[in-house]
Amino acid sequence: MSMLYMLLGTLIALGVLVTFHEFGHFWVARRCGVKVLRFSVGFGSPLLRWHDRQGTEFVIAAIPLGGYVKMLDEREGDVAPELLGQSFNRKTVRQRIAIVAAGPLANFLLALLFFWAVAMLGSQQVRPVIGAVQVGSLAEQAGLREGQEIVAVNGQATPGWSAVNLQLIRRLGENGVLHIAVREPGSSVDSPRQVMLDNWLRGADEPDPISSLGIRPWRPALAPVLAHLDPKGPAAAAGLLVGDRLLALNGQPLDEWQQFVDKLRELPGQSVDLLLERQGERLEKTLVLGVRGEGEARVGYLGSGVQGVAWPQEMLREVRFGPLEAIAEGARRTWDMSLLTLDSLKKMLFGELSVKNLSGPITIAKVAGASAESGLGDFLTFLAYLSISLGVLNLLPIPVLDGGHLLFYLVEWVRGRPLSERVQGWGMQIGISLVVGVMLLALVNDLSRL
Numbered sequence: 001m002s003m004l005y006m007l008l009g010t011l012i013a014l015g016v017l018v019t020f021h022e023f024g025h026f027w028v029a030r031r032c033g034v035k036v037l038r039f040s041v042g043f044g045s046p047l048l049r050w051h052d053r054q055g056t057e058f059v060i061a062a063i064p065l066g067g068y069v070k071m072l073d074e075r076e077g078d079v080a081p082e083l084l085g086q087s088f089n090r091k092t093v094r095q096r097i098a099i100v101a102a103g104p105l106a107n108f109l110l111a112l113l114f115f116w117a118v119a120m121l122g123s124q125q126v127r128p129v130i131g132a133v134q135v136g137s138l139a140e141q142a143g144l145r146e147g148q149e150i151v152a153v154n155g156q157a158t159p160g161w162s163a164v165n166l167q168l169i170r171r172l173g174e175n176g177v178l179h180i181a182v183r184e185p186g187s188s189v190d191s192p193r194q195v196m197l198d199n200w201l202r203g204a205d206e207p208d209p210i211s212s213l214g215i216r217p218w219r220p221a222l223a224p225v226l227a228h229l230d231p232k233g234p235a236a237a238a239g240l241l242v243g244d245r246l247l248a249l250n251g252q253p254l255d256e257w258q259q260f261v262d263k264l265r266e267l268p269g270q271s272v273d274l275l276l277e278r279q280g281e282r283l284e285k286t287l288v289l290g291v292r293g294e295g296e297a298r299v300g301y302l303g304s305g306v307q308g309v310a311w312p313q314e315m316l317r318e319v320r321f322g323p324l325e326a327i328a329e330g331a332r333r334t335w336d337m338s339l340l341t342l343d344s345l346k347k348m349l350f351g352e353l354s355v356k357n358l359s360g361p362i363t364i365a366k367v368a369g370a371s372a373e374s375g376l377g378d379f380l381t382f383l384a385y386l387s388i389s390l391g392v393l394n395l396l397p398i399p400v401l402d403g404g405h406l407l408f409y410l411v412e413w414v415r416g417r418p419l420s421e422r423v424q425g426w427g428m429q430i431g432i433s434l435v436v437g438v439m440l441l442a443l444v445n446d447l448s449r450l
Helices: 002-031 081-086 093-121 161-169 257-265 323-349 361-374 376-395 402-415 421-449
Strands: 036-051 057-071 123-126 130-133 149-153 176-183 190-197 215-217 226-229 245-249 271-278 281-288 290-292 299-301 304-306 316-319
Touching (some): 002 036, 002 093, 002 376, 093 323, 093 376, 093 402, 149 161, 257 299, 361 376, 361 421, 402 421
Antiparallel strands (some): 123 316, 149 176, 176 190, 226 304, 245 271, 271 281
16 A cells, blocks of 8 residues: 555655646747747657647646656757747746746645645644653753753744754754753743753764754653564564564663653664563563664664554644734745745755755655644645755756756846857756766665665
């Protein structure tokens, strides 16, 4: 079933985002009087094709990894004299800029629409109440304590842990003061706290901002009784069974599942001794933990899980907006995510954020499937994030991307004449090399995550 969700989620995501992006180019080109020869979703052999009354060929092709809008252009072939006025290259610089910019702008509008729908649908979020604070951590130094609720980070309200995480991600690799507002149990007064950052998680391969501060979110207590096993994990290999109750790890008693998880995460690849109870009988098992992550992000892995329990209603919060409020919320989230995407790219360029955080088609497919399986709200949120990424990346001033074409046209606007074909050719070659290099890096990251 998960594979089906991944396949359908990926096809829907790519189909919707690519179609909307290319429709932006198409719609503005038509309004500027440019003749559109072909509107293609996908590359390769056409699976379906038809023509409209203006002679445009619409194509759905076999490889759904992009699309394009082909316009009448003298640079790409002979144009009949009576059609010269409909040629793209005959249009003013402003018209060409509008046509090229319309694709990325369509992606931002689509993201706003998705966020608006998500805000209308509403979501149930877990209140960001601190469950534990690590001794000696940044959180403890700032005066954060168990039971406090994080109500704002850097002045931004945090109704749930996802909002906390998002605000912390903005500060990766940075120095300075992180402002956190907390509320004591039973109080309605917000208290400010300051966390001092010093190249915080700079270059980390798989940063975990919340745990890196030394914070463990509050969770319902779970008994350390195994309910799930990874067939290829260390637990199954050592003979552990569903129903086993874990009593001790390396001689240290275990009362709660999260306590066990925290301890074993600190022991990647190490041999551990487990004391467990099975059908009233105590057994001892020795096994070698697996490893997840790389570098400083390496953690121990057992390959087991427990049965979840219901959350207390007082720890949950329903977040929902009316139709007009949802527009403002959608615009805010679109703007915030666009800035975050640009800031992350800048940090990767300057080494503040590891390039291993780049994701390619494999990760996109996995997240598409997981979000589709999780529910409509999560899938729409994923589509909004992906649409923003597509819009931002296409606006980068790299030749072969929309942003590269915009750069050429802006230079032409300032100079009063276009750059020479030779200079534009060099730019295209550099752009292709950069894009291919980034795509290969993202693919390598995807494969390493597998």
